[in-house]
Amino acid sequence: MTKVLVLGGGFAGVEAAIYLRKNELDVTLVSDRDFFYIYPTSIWIPTGDATLEDVAVPLDELAFAHGFKLIVDPVTALEPKEKKVTLESGRTLExxxxxxVAMGQDKMQHPGMEHTLSICGKPEEATELFNRLDALVRKGSGKLAFGFGGNPKDSSAVRGGPAFEVLFNVHDFLKKKGVRDKFELTFFAPMEKPGQKMGEKALVMMDRMFSMTDIKKKVGSKITEFVEDGILFEDGEKIESDLTMFISAGTGHTILKESGLPLSEAGFVVTNEYNEVEDFDGIYAIGDSASLMGPEWRAKQGHVAEVMARNVAYNIFQNQQNIDSKESYMEHLNILCVMDTGNGAAFVYRSSKGGKMIPLPVVGHWMKKGWGWYCRNSKLGKIPRLPGM
Structure with a gap:
């Protein structure tokens, strides 16, 4: 039987393992942690509306449901020509x-990052955000800063949506607690127009939301350093902060930088539109590990990663049957999300034809909650998958 090794237990890796097994291939998934983390719904952890356990699905349950093998052991080396992988335990897979390859990405480092917490970093950081915010609420007041950074070498590696979501959820949380007027909330980003990928109309709506919620904004100046009590900028300004949440832009995974695979300037694996690493027989890269082709507004998102995963499962199966048929991810490139605000949401969509942002008061919040339930249970095979999802 054809043997496939999947490196990574995130959206791309899990989806690849599931669909490879649908084609009855022998699949082994390697992950550095024992659970699949639903990052889009982790935005509710800082406000106490969810816990880590609520947004984590045990990988052994997924493995049992779909019949793939599971190894929980971080990868320390990849030798793609030899198709050899070395794990932290010293074990070798051949x-x-x-x-x-679906190992995700590393984060760009800034001076003083130890003074920040991220909603897109280690899952434990989301819980620490809750603990720190809870302490400030009990204290009765505070200054909170929420932002994200960019990667000048790859615009697709920016994650701005979750920063907006946590910011607006915290605003709603403080308002429900009756202490919003005791807290100063500030959004920050180094680019002139953060969120521009969503389109110009969305930017206008975002500015309106900042004004309506009394959230300050600091954009257009490079971050020079994070300090214990705030953020320093190149223009000499300082934002004072008792709690700073910052989502650093992505950069290539350290292990992949040492693998000999072809990499983009930003360190992501270069593939063709079928996610094949050319000149490396039988090697594919998907999700955040792969350099994303397409227009300037393209973004690394979970649904694109899953499209890549399903395509690779199809392409490998067809290759095994000696059938010349391949699926490309290019026609599926778009930005698609429901941006939650705690008391509602906004539907965000961007394609080659332009972008839109549609307010969804109240119902939007429950739509995203429903998606989280669907994601968990459909992955476990407890409910049917919707077409294209």
């Missing part, structure tokens, strides 16, 4: 016909 003899696979295909390797699917």
């Amino acid at each position: 003899g696979y016909d295909y390797i699917v």
Whole structure:
């Protein structure tokens, strides 16, 4: 039987393992943690509306449901020509016909990052955000700063949506607690127009939301350093902060930088539109590990990662049958999300035809809650998958 090794237990890796097994291939998934983390719904952890356990699905349950093998052990080295992988325990994995690289990405580092917490970093950081925010609420007042950074070498590696979501959820949380007037909230980003990928109309709506919620904004100046009590900027300004949440832009995974695979300037694996690493037989890269082709507004998102995963499962199966048929992810490139605000949401969509942002008061929040339930239970095979999802 054809043997496939999947490196990574995130959206891309789990989806690849599930769909490879649908084609009855022998699949082994390697992950550095024992659970699949639903990052889009972790935005509710800082306000206490969810816990880490609520947004984590045990990988052994997924493995049992779909019949793939599971190894929880971080990868320390990848030798793609030899199709050889070394794990932290010292174990070596060899003899696979295909390797699917879905190890995610590293984060760009800034001076003083130890003074920040991220909603897109280690899952434990989301819980620490809750603890720190809870302490400030009990204290009765505070200054809170929420922002994200960019990667000048790759515009697709920016994650701005979750920063907006946590910011507006915290605003709603403080308002419900009756202490919003005791807290100063500030949004910050180094680019002139953060969120521009969503389109110009969305930017106008975002500014309106900042004004309506009395949230300050600091944009257009490079971050020079994070300090214990705030953020320093290149223009000499300082934002004072008792709690700073910052989502650093992505950069290539350290292990992949040392693998000998072809990499983009930002360190992501260069593939063709079928996610094949050319000149490396049987090696594919998907999700955040892959350099994303397409227009300037393109973004690394979970649904694109899953499209890549399903395509790779199809392409590997067809290759095994000696059928010349491949699926490309290019026609599925778009920005799609429901941006939650705690008391509602906004539907955000961007394609080659332009972008839109549609307010969804109240119902939007429950739509996203429903998606979280669907994601968990459909992955576990407890409910049917919707077409294209």
